[in-house]
Amino acid sequence: MKVTINFLSAKIFALFWCIFGLLLLVAYFIPQLDTRLYVDLTSKEINKYHQDIVSAVRTQQFSRLLVTPEPLIEEKLNFTRPVLVDNERNIIGAKKNEIVYIQDFIHHSHDVLRPQSRTFYNLLIAGPFSIHLVDEDKQFAYFVYFITNVDPQRAIVNYTFDHPLFLIMLLMLISTPILAWLAYSLTQPIRRLQRAANAVALGDFRVNKELETIGVVELRQVGKSFNQMAQSLADIINTRQYMMSVVSHELRTPLTRLQLALGLIRRKMGDSKELQRIEMETNRLNQMMNDLLLVSATQVENSLYRKCISLLQIYQNVLNDAIFEAKELHIEMHIKQQIKSPEKCFIYGNLEGLSRALENVIRNALKYTKSMIEVSFLLRNNQVFIMIDDNGQGLPEAEYKHIFNPFYRVDEERTQIKQGAGLGLTIVYSTVKSHQGEVWAEKSHLGGLRIVIKLPLWQD
Numbered sequence: 001m002k003v004t005i006n007f008l009s010a011k012i013f014a015l016f017w018c019i020f021g022l023l024l025l026v027a028y029f030i031p032q033l034d035t036r037l038y039v040d041l042t043s044k045e046i047n048k049y050h051q052d053i054v055s056a057v058r059t060q061q062f063s064r065l066l067v068t069p070e071p072l073i074e075e076k077l078n079f080t081r082p083v084l085v086d087n088e089r090n091i092i093g094a095k096k097n098e099i100v101y102i103q104d105f106i107h108h109s110h111d112v113l114r115p116q117s118r119t120f121y122n123l124l125i126a127g128p129f130s131i132h133l134v135d136e137d138k139q140f141a142y143f144v145y146f147i148t149n150v151d152p153q154r155a156i157v158n159y160t161f162d163h164p165l166f167l168i169m170l171l172m173l174i175s176t177p178i179l180a181w182l183a184y185s186l187t188q189p190i191r192r193l194q195r196a197a198n199a200v201a202l203g204d205f206r207v208n209k210e211l212e213t214i215g216v217v218e219l220r221q222v223g224k225s226f227n228q229m230a231q232s233l234a235d236i237i238n239t240r241q242y243m244m245s246v247v248s249h250e251l252r253t254p255l256t257r258l259q260l261a262l263g264l265i266r267r268k269m270g271d272s273k274e275l276q277r278i279e280m281e282t283n284r285l286n287q288m289m290n291d292l293l294l295v296s297a298t299q300v301e302n303s304l305y306r307k308c309i310s311l312l313q314i315y316q317n318v319l320n321d322a323i324f325e326a327k328e329l330h331i332e333m334h335i336k337q338q339i340k341s342p343e344k345c346f347i348y349g350n351l352e353g354l355s356r357a358l359e360n361v362i363r364n365a366l367k368y369t370k371s372m373i374e375v376s377f378l379l380r381n382n383q384v385f386i387m388i389d390d391n392g393q394g395l396p397e398a399e400y401k402h403i404f405n406p407f408y409r410v411d412e413e414r415t416q417i418k419q420g421a422g423l424g425l426t427i428v429y430s431t432v433k434s435h436q437g438e439v440w441a442e443k444s445h446l447g448g449l450r451i452v453i454k455l456p457l458w459q460d
Helices: 008-033 043-058 061-067 096-108 154-162 164-201 217-269 273-304 311-328 351-368 424-434
Strands: 080-085 116-120 123-135 138-149 307-310 332-337 346-349 372-380 383-390 438-443 449-456
Touching (some): 061 123, 307 311, 311 332, 311 372, 351 424, 351 449, 424 449
Parallel strands (some): 332 372
Antiparallel strands (some): 080 138, 307 346, 383 449
């Protein structure tokens, strides 16, 4: 199974840990460059120390060391001086604080065919070199080591090399805040774009200028294109509403004339079955046109006029009216509230549209129930479920997916008494879908029909 990282911040931190892994490798390999390790001298360095030996012999520096073991020369930075070691490893010409380092060096490096060097804090020791000195007509063999005072400020660097974990922690301390800031600066504009996209999906087409002014250039360009898209969608919806208004006006005019002509004919010729049929179809056409305009207006209203509203605001007045109406019709109405704090559950949408949708479903249940309806509220996975049950005749399962279609009418036995244009549930479906929700019908536990409305909570 292939796993991909789709979050920019996660990618950035994944890159950080990849770099961190490389730094681990560097931390373990970089000590090889440490001058305090035993390093073989190059031929150039060997030649240089040979010249220093020749110079020391000429100036009788070795002879003075044999007479006065303690060095009398003033110590200077980068000043190189020799130290003698006899066959019994007695050290001649070294200071007391230098002896322990020289002994350590002698222990690890004692091959004159392979002279080496190493740094001990502020001392650079190189050697050994073989030399024979004459004292009282006797020849003695000595090993020569050279000591050079180096910069003591390198101690911090040396400590870092000695403690790779400290180096790792130092790198993390420096790099983590920088990368965290980088991740924040990159993800903040993307989060604003995500919130704007969610708002557009819920029908809020307002332009967010921050998308064009904050963030890196590429994200500002994306934000500008996104704002243009949102503005275009708003223009399309406004144009649609305008066209529907124009069409409504143009259709109402001939209908009004037709109804006027029908009245004049009835006055002159009297009433007849034919005139009654014409009048019925004219009224039906007028009602259908009004219902279509209502659906269109509801869609536009749901898209353009939105705000953050609580669940309690949506159903409180609707339930109060439904309870009153159920009492008048002698119908039992039960409310099952399974949400602890509905006033703290917010939905981003149109209050009137959502309330009207809920009212349509409850009124539909009051129409077709026998004696009882039940309204339940449930919260699950940041989704609000509103279930309306009745104990009426119900519907065949094959009809469930069709009842939300415009002008769809079920069998005549169920609808011959209850009149309507067949757009009530269509308005419910359109409203719920425009709020990124779902609505469906199913068999009720009361024996009739259940309508389920699912709406997402607002996640800021």
